[in-house]
Amino acid sequence: MPPAASTSPAASTSPAPPASSRAVGTLLLDAASLYYRAFHGVPQSLTAPDGTPVNAVRGFLDALAFLVAEHRPERLVVCWDDDWRPAFRVAALPSYKAHRVGAEGGEDAPAALGPQVPVIVDVLAALGVARVGCAGFEADDVIATLAARAVAAGGRGGVLVVSGDRDLFQLVDDAAGVAVLYVGRGVRKGELVDEAWLAERHGVRGGAAYADLAVLRGDPSDGLPGVAGIGERTAAALLARYGDLAGVRAAAASAAPDLPAGRRRRLLEAGAYLDAAPAVVRTVADAPVARVGGALPREAADPARLRELVSRWGLASSVDRVVVALAGAAGAS
Structure with missing residues (x-):
């Protein structure tokens, strides 16, 4: 050799590591x-x-x-x-x-x-x-x-x-x-x-919220369809309003007055997907x-x-x- x-x-x-490291x-x-x-x-x-x-x-x-x-x-x-x-x-x-x-x-x-x-x-x-x-x-x-x-x-x-x-x-x-x-x-x-980066780039509070956003938004590269009509910004807004994925689904189920009818319908229609997707998206710790x-x-x-x-x-x-x-x-x- x-x-x-x-x-x-x-x-x-x-070599000395860069000062930014x-x-x-x-x-x-x-x-x-x-x-x-x-x-x-x-x-x-x-x-x-x-x-x-x-x-x-x-x-x-x-x-x-x-x-x-x-x-x-x-x-x-x-x-x-x-x-x-x-x-x-x-x-x-x-x-x-x-x-x-x-x-x-x-x-x-x-x-x-x-x-x-x-x-x-x-x-x-x-x-x-x-x-x-x-x-x-x-x-x-x-x-x-x-x-x-x-x-x-x-x-x-x-x-x-x-x-x-x-x-x-x-x-x-x-x-x-x-x-x-x-x-x-x-x-x-x-x-x-970090959490500040996630808030700035994706509008969510932290890692757990990002997983909920990923479920709602979907990811075609992984075969995750997401909820029709709900992109990243809408998903982030829903999570900000209702707290987490469970809160979003509860708002849809209860016909929360501040949830638009069309969005509620799409969430309800995606019920089977939303039941299954968290186990796919969330990592096993x-x-x-x-x-x-x-x-x-x-x-x-x-x-x-x-x-x-x-x-x-x-x-x-x-x-x-x-x-x-x-x-x-x-x-x-």
């Missing part, structure tokens, strides 16, 4: 969100020595290095989709992600991305970076569960969730110290989502996720395996950046 890909972080000096206690990464964005954002011309595309691998590792250097977490967990379309959500709402099912029943993903995902798994294992999924649950549920555990355990720095998925805005809770770094425009253009420490490795867990992966896939510069970032953050904690 060339010196740039050394698995001995002690030989390198971690803030140290966090627990950093939870939505893996699929990051590697999908890496695949679409990094040219497929980045290949391994044998010509195999590794753009998603390189982009994911570079994002990991940047996030660790930027936020210097005490704990880091890469959260995995062991089940991208859980049975309990499909049972509640059959349209859930139905349009994303491929010909063989799995997720319809780019052909060049699939082979890269196991490489990411192998590199994380060789580095010693914690990665965890949960059978029958999505990464969103893994993240929600780990965030709840971190809050219950206390500690400094709070929880920062990194994702390009707006669904995870529902976890935002200033009092509990849970925020989301929204990377829909890229990791380096991440937006810190007590999923049976394996206990994972998440302490940052000061050196590679399996240096020989890491050297092999770097050589085979041409990952020297990306892996070196991760190693340096991990060592710097671990040394600072």
Whole structure:
């Protein structure tokens, strides 16, 4: 392995994080969100020595290095989709992600991305970076569960969730110290989502209210139809007036005088959807996720395996950046 890909972080000096960064206690990464964005954002011309595309691998590792250097977490967990379309959500709402099912029943993903995902798994294992999924649950549920555990355990720095998925805005809770770094425009253009951000951008008071808004508004990308005629602004106004989704439905059921007749009719007609959708939209915060420490490795867990992966896939510069970032953050904690 060339010196740039050394698995001995002690030989390198971690770059000083930007002044705008803030140290966090627990950093939870939505893996699929990051590697999908890496695949679409990094040219497929980045290949391994044998010509195999590794753009998603390189982009994911570079994002990991940047996030660790930027936020210097005490704990880091890469959260995995062991089940991208859980049975309990499909049972509640059959349209859930139905349009994303491929010909063989799995997720319809780019052909060049699939082979890269196991490489990411192998590199994380060789580095010693914690990665965890949960059978029958999505990464969103893994993240929600780990965030709840971190809050219950206390500690400094709070929880920062990194994702390009707006669904995870529902976890935002200033009092509990849970925020989301929204990377829909890229990791380096991440937006810190807290309660003030949600109020300004979406007109809701916090994470729980955002989940109610998502139910009412719907989300075509997930196969959630929402309530006909109720977009985001109307949904936010209803929640502001009646408190929460239950309050909105109660107002419709009781023919509240300040609820327009047309809006009431649409809410009542969507009754079956509104019965089912909360179980689909809301994350599970007590999923049976394996206990994972998440302490940052000061050196590679399996240096020989890491050297092999770097050589085979041409990952020297990306892996070196991760190693340096991990060592710097671990040394600072």
